[in-house]
Amino acid sequence: MRDYVGLLKENGLKVTFQRMNILETIEKNGHMSVEDIYDEVIKVHPSISLATIYKNIILMVEKAVLVEVPISGRKPKYELAKMDHIHLVCTECGDVADKPCMDEAGKVFLALTDAERFVLNKRQVNLYGVCASCQEAVAP
Amino acid sequence: MRDYVGLLKENGLKVTFQRMNILETIEKNGHMSVEDIYDEVIKVHPSISLATIYKNIILMVEKAVLVEVPISGRKPKYELAKMDHIHLVCTECGDVADKPCMDEAGKVFLALTDAERFVLNKRQVNLYGVCASCQEAVAP
DNA sequence: CTGGTTGCAAAATTTTTGCACTGGT
DNA sequence: ACCAGTGCAAAAATTTTGCAACCAG
Numbered sequence: 001m002r003d004y005v006g007l008l009k010e011n012g013l014k015v016t017f018q019r020m021n022i023l024e025t026i027e028k029n030g031h032m033s034v035e036d037i038y039d040e041v042i043k044v045h046p047s048i049s050l051a052t053i054y055k056n057i058i059l060m061v062e063k064a065v066l067v068e069v070p071i072s073g074r075k076p077k078y079e080l081a082k083m084d085h086i087h088l089v090c091t092e093c094g095d096v097a098d099k100p101c102m103d104e105a106g107k108v109f110l111a112l113t114d115a116e117r118f119v120l121n122k123r124q125v126n127l128y129g130v131c132a133s134c135q136e137a138v139a140p
Numbered sequence: 141m142r143d144y145v146g147l148l149k150e151n152g153l154k155v156t157f158q159r160m161n162i163l164e165t166i167e168k169n170g171h172m173s174v175e176d177i178y179d180e181v182i183k184v185h186p187s188i189s190l191a192t193i194y195k196n197i198i199l200m201v202e203k204a205v206l207v208e209v210p211i212s213g214r215k216p217k218y219e220l221a222k223m224d225h226i227h228l229v230c231t232e233c234g235d236v237a238d239k240p241c242m243d244e245a246g247k248v249f250l251a252l253t254d255a256e257r258f259v260l261n262k263r264q265v266n267l268y269g270v271c272a273s274c275q276e277a278v279a280p
Numbered sequence: 281c282t283g284g285t286t287g288c289a290a291a292a293t294t295t296t297t298g299c300a301c302t303g304g305t
Numbered sequence: 306a307c308c309a310g311t312g313c314a315a316a317a318a319t320t321t322t323g324c325a326a327c328c329a330g
Contacts, residue, residue, distance in 0.1 A: 014284060014329055034319090049287045054320065056285095061213075070210030072264065073201075075319095086249075088258050099252055108244045109226075109267055116239070118228050119275065122268040124212065127249055129260040154304050154309060174294090189312045194295065196310090215294095 001027065002080075011063040018052050021045050023065075023080070031069060031077040031087075031096040069096065072128065084123065090131035097131065141167065142220075151203040158192050161185050163205075163220070171209060171217040171227075171236040209236065212268065226265040232274035 004023045008015050018041075025040045026032055032040070038053050057078055060066040069077045071089055077096060084106070088097040105125065113120040144163045148155050158181075165180045166172055172180070178193050197218060200206040209217045211229055217236060224246070228237040245265065253260040 016285065016329075018286075047287075050319095051288075051321080052286055058321095068212050070212050070216070070266075072208050072210050072216075072262075076210070076212075086252070088253065088256060091261065097256075097258075099256070101248075101252060104248045105245050108248075109265075112226070112239055112241060113228065113267055113269065116228060116237075117272040117275070118237075118267070118269050120267055120269040121231065122212075124266040124268065125249075126210075126264040127253055127258070127260055128262040128264065129253065129258050132257040135257070135259065156304075156310065158311075187312075190294095191296080191313080192311055198296095 007065060011060075011065060013059065013063065013065075017045060018048055019056055019060075021048070022053065022056055022060075026066070026078060026080055030098070031079050033075040033077050035075070037078070069126075070124075071096070071126065086125035086127060088131065089126050089128045090134055091128050092130055092134035092137075095131060147205060151200075151205060153199065153203065153205075157185060158188055159196055159200075161188070162193065162196055162200075166206070166218060166220055170238070171219050173215040173217050175215070177218070209264075209266075211236070211266065224263065226267060228271065229266050229268045230271035230274055231268050232270055232277075235271060237271065 001024065004020055005015050007023075008019060013019065021041045021044055022037060025037055029036070029040065034050075034053055034057060037057070038048075038050050041048055041053065057066060061068055061078070064081055066078045067081050069079055069087060071077060071094075073091075074094055079098075082098075083100065085098045085100050086105075088099055090096075106123070109123055110120065141164065144160055145155050147163075148159060153159065161181045161184055162177060165177055169176070169180065174190075174193055174197060177197070178188075178190050181188055181193065197206060201208055201218070204221055206218045207221050209219055209227060211217060211234075213231075214234055219238075222238075223240065225238045225240050226245070228239055230236075246263070249263055250260065
């Protein structure tokens with residue numbers, strides 16, 4: 001598990017049980033919507049309020065501790081900030097998997113935006129399809 | 141202007157003024173949120189209701205006439221279905237520009253998902269940064 | 281201590297739904 | 306004439322806000 005205490009302090013955020021639980025839940029599950037996070041965190045911290053989840057997600061996204069992953073046709077999900085990667089989004093179950101290897105594509109994107117006089121800050125690649133386990137479910 | 145009458149009929153949708161206005165507005169403006177569309181369409185069709193906008197967007201996305209473009213930190217936008225392209229999203233003004241050239245990246249993505257036993261259906265690339273005109277606004 | 285943080289309840293916003301009426305085909 | 310489509314108003318769902326109590330530093 002990562003050093004969330006340090007991560008929060010670096011960003012001028014106090015270390016509360018709520019925040020620790022949010023971060024640990026997201027680490028464990030990978031990609032979660034606000035509702036997903038609430039449903040999980042409330043199991044270990046029954047008194048937490050949805051407003052607290054919202055406030056903290058907004059705050060942690062601002063501080064770049066979390067990253068919003070917008071997804072076509074669904075609520076956005078949130079993940080821990082990490083090395084550049086792309087997302088494999090299953091259109092059946094909604095699950096999101098990370099895939100490293102932004103490097104090859106990275107060069108292409110830089111060339112593209114240079115020509116455009118566009119200052120590139122962040123890249124976001126979603127590949128939509130059907131994941132291995134959903135393929136099995138359809139054709140066992 | 142495209143043949144929206146044909147496009148709607150092909151998809152089993154009746155040709156109404158509301159739908160024509162929605163499609164023409166999106167063609168003219170490129171990428172629009174639900175609210176954007178409503179604000180524009182109401183100018184030429186004052187009696188249209190927001191519910192009609194919602195119902196039609198949902199319907200036309202199902203029929204793949206429109207495509208939802210989810211954007212980090214903002215409401216999703218909608219565009220006409222068109223050839224594969226990437227999005228340059230300005231984090232200052234929120235504007236979205238299309239850029240063709242999915243080909244180079246396309247190969248990379250296919251190789252990636254093949255290895256994963258992931259059936260790739262749709263690709264969505266957002267590059268976030270500051271567009272040329274917002275750069276000028278900051279440093280004139 | 282003390283300012284940031286929480287939880288609650290209320291407000292604001294956004295999206296969906298039901299239904300009578302309208303208008304395309 | 307039939308039934309998809311519209312508009313309205315109400316309901317549901319989502320997100321934000323204000324504030325008193327609380328607690329990490």
